[in-house]
Amino acid sequence: MNIAELQAYGYFALVVFLVIALYSYIYHLYSTDKKVGGHDYEKFSNMALHDDLGDAPVSPISDDKEK
Amino acid sequence: MENRPLEYDYTVAKMFMFTTVALGIVGMLIGVILAFQLAFPELNLVLGEGLAEYTNYSRLRPLHTDAVIFGFTLSGIWATWYYVGQRVLKVSMAESKFLMFIGKLHFALYLVGVVAVVASLFLGITTSKEYAEFEWPIDIAIVVVWVLFGVSIFGLIGIRREKSLYISVWYYIASFLGIAMLYLFNNMEIPTMLGANAAGESGFGNWWHSVSMYAGTNDALVEWWYGHNAVAFGFTVPIVAMIYYFLPKESGQAIYSYKLSLLSFWGLMFVYLWAGGHHLLYSTVPDWMQTMGSVFSVILILPSWGSAINMLLTMKGEWQQVAASPLIKFMVLGSTFYMFSTLEGPIQAIKSVNAIAHFTDWIVGHVHDGTLGWVGFMIMAALYHMAPRVFKREIYSKSLMVTQFWIQTLGVVLYFTSMWIAGITQGMMWRAHDEFGNLAYSFIDTVTVLHPYYTIRGVGGLLYLVGFLMFAYNIYKTMSARPVEESELQNASPMGA
Numbered sequence A: 001m002n003i004a005e006l007q008a009y010g011y012f013a014l015v016v017f018l019v020i021a022l023y024s025y026i027y028h029l030y031s032t033d034k035k036v037g038g039h040d041y042e043k044f045s046n047m048a049l050h051d052d053l054g055d056a057p058v059s060p061i062s063d064d065k066e067k
Numbered sequence B: 001m002e003n004r005p006l007e008y009d010y011t012v013a014k015m016f017m018f019t020t021v022a023l024g025i026v027g028m029l030i031g032v033i034l035a036f037q038l039a040f041p042e043l044n045l046v047l048g049e050g051l052a053e054y055t056n057y058s059r060l061r062p063l064h065t066d067a068v069i070f071g072f073t074l075s076g077i078w079a080t081w082y083y084v085g086q087r088v089l090k091v092s093m094a095e096s097k098f099l100m101f102i103g104k105l106h107f108a109l110y111l112v113g114v115v116a117v118v119a120s121l122f123l124g125i126t127t128s129k130e131y132a133e134f135e136w137p138i139d140i141a142i143v144v145v146w147v148l149f150g151v152s153i154f155g156l157i158g159i160r161r162e163k164s165l166y167i168s169v170w171y172y173i174a175s176f177l178g179i180a181m182l183y184l185f186n187n188m189e190i191p192t193m194l195g196a197n198a199a200g201e202s203g204f205g206n207w208w209h210s211v212s213m214y215a216g217t218n219d220a221l222v223e224w225w226y227g228h229n230a231v232a233f234g235f236t237v238p239i240v241a242m243i244y245y246f247l248p249k250e251s252g253q254a255i256y257s258y259k260l261s262l263l264s265f266w267g268l269m270f271v272y273l274w275a276g277g278h279h280l281l282y283s284t285v286p287d288w289m290q291t292m293g294s295v296f297s298v299i300l301i302l303p304s305w306g307s308a309i310n311m312l313l314t315m316k317g318e319w320q321q322v323a324a325s326p327l328i329k330f331m332v333l334g335s336t337f338y339m340f341s342t343l344e345g346p347i348q349a350i351k352s353v354n355a356i357a358h359f360t361d362w363i364v365g366h367v368h369d370g371t372l373g374w375v376g377f378m379i380m381a382a383l384y385h386m387a388p389r390v391f392k393r394e395i396y397s398k399s400l401m402v403t404q405f406w407i408q409t410l411g412v413v414l415y416f417t418s419m420w421i422a423g424i425t426q427g428m429m430w431r432a433h434d435e436f437g438n439l440a441y442s443f444i445d446t447v448t449v450l451h452p453y454y455t456i457r458g459v460g461g462l463l464y465l466v467g468f469l470m471f472a473y474n475i476y477k478t479m480s481a482r483p484v485e486e487s488e489l490q491n492a493s494p495m496g497a
């Protein structure tokens, strides 16, 4: 196998890897979205919409500390 | 001591807003001068033969690119970071004396850097690498400034109240990391005074002079890996950070799909780094790298349009706001121009198209529909949104803003259309030949043909500059406009007639 062929295989493998990674990420996003106790990703938009110092954080950092 | 409620502290944001406007004016003014010099070469000597060294095109060109990139754009990125960062992390800079100090130091050192860059480029001190013209002492100063930016990002994240990081913060972090990596690798250089020749002599050249650690094709490869990703992490990623915050905030609409914003983030990160090869098509770099650059450039449409469409769909059902608010107009047209240049770029990256486009004005057209239409519009929109909130006053004049919008839109359209025609004409004329393979035209033939288009570009650029001066005036007058209540600042920005 010469270098060009090797590059071609490597390239193909990279593309396959990226495609798999991408689709698994989509799957991950949508499945955690539905799960009870998972994230509701769309709620994160509120971090921009309700961003006054007095507004309640979407997921307060103090949640962690209480545990 | 009185017990005042805690507020966001915009001191540092205001400082960077000032440099955004000031360096924007300087950079664009030089751009307009360059454009007219190309059309009317006598302008190289405007101040007479004696000063020609300082007024000629080649001396001024790097001042334009560096003033708009490292002056205007970078200041805009920092102005918005010191504003958005606090808000989405729900923590005020007033809460940390340390971060406040870092922020001010960041600004002060940046100013020193700006002065050093302007002075050295005017004097003709340059490494001659495009977008990396600074000599080693300045490079070191820039690294320090960059580290301070990092301390400020991660420091603020460290004391945040909001656990999750809003999507814009991801983009700001990516800009920070991306540029840090690129800048360090591309600017690896050795001061010539440290060198020695075979005869044992040493201490060559001026103390500030250096040579790149890379040579030949390697130097070109590293340079365009840097150059292309400077576009990625300077003109795309942080600007996307801005629109993901300012468009939802100004319109009161949640991002159309937050999940899509995450997906396009990773898409952009993976794909951008491989596309730099498209600047070196048909050069001496290995063929497979060129092909890889082309292919990844075409794939790059997907994550780019993912963000842009997400923004446009955020306005779904609310299109009357585009008609009503000039601020939203700027952002919606900005994302449209983003879609436009990220479609144009991949087309130019196809090898057979690049054979015509490379070295021509079409590339310059592509550069400016991206920078003027997307980067410029978005930074101005961000500052317009911030001004009433940092000054607690309404925007001085809405009608001035509307007029500015249309003048600048016309300017951008004149700029890129003239450059398309000029570029493709140039590309076709250079390669035209007769049946025996003799070139049909000499270089000067193209120059003659292109003259009207260069003039049109100059006029377009001048219109954009006029609009920018209107923007500067509007922001300046906002500082003394009618004061507003906190309640007026929730979403749509208050504007005077």
Ligand code: HEM
Residues within 6 Å of the ligand: B130, B227, B231, B235, B236, B275, B278, B279, B280, B297, B298, B300, B301, B304, B338, B341, B342, B343, B344, B345, B346, B347, B348, B349, B350, B354, B357, B358, B359, B363, B366, B367, B370, B371, B374, B375
């Ligand atoms: C999908 C996205 C994009 C792709 C695939 C792309 C592709 C290209 C290509 C093929 C070139 C010409 C290289 C040559 O022949 O010399 C180029 C040049 C350039 N592009 Fe893009 N582009 C994209 C987006 C953008 C955006 C959004 C901006 C700015 C806001 C931008 C700024 C530039 C600049 C500054 C240059 C000129 C570099 C130089 O020669 O000095 N590009 N791009």
Ligand code: HEM
Residues within 6 Å of the ligand: B027, B028, B029, B031, B032, B033, B034, B035, B038, B061, B064, B065, B068, B069, B072, B073, B363, B364, B367, B368, B371, B372, B375, B376, B457, B458, B460, B461, B462, B464, B465
């Ligand atoms: C008033 C508006 C502007 C005018 C009239 C203008 C004009 C010009 C001119 C005449 C050139 C040289 C083109 C050549 O060598 O053939 C240039 C290059 C460039 N300008 Fe501008 N410019 C303007 C605004 C901007 C802004 C706001 C940005 C970025 C935020 C920008 C980024 C660049 C870059 C990256 C290049 C180098 C392009 C390349 O090497 O292909 N310009 N500009």
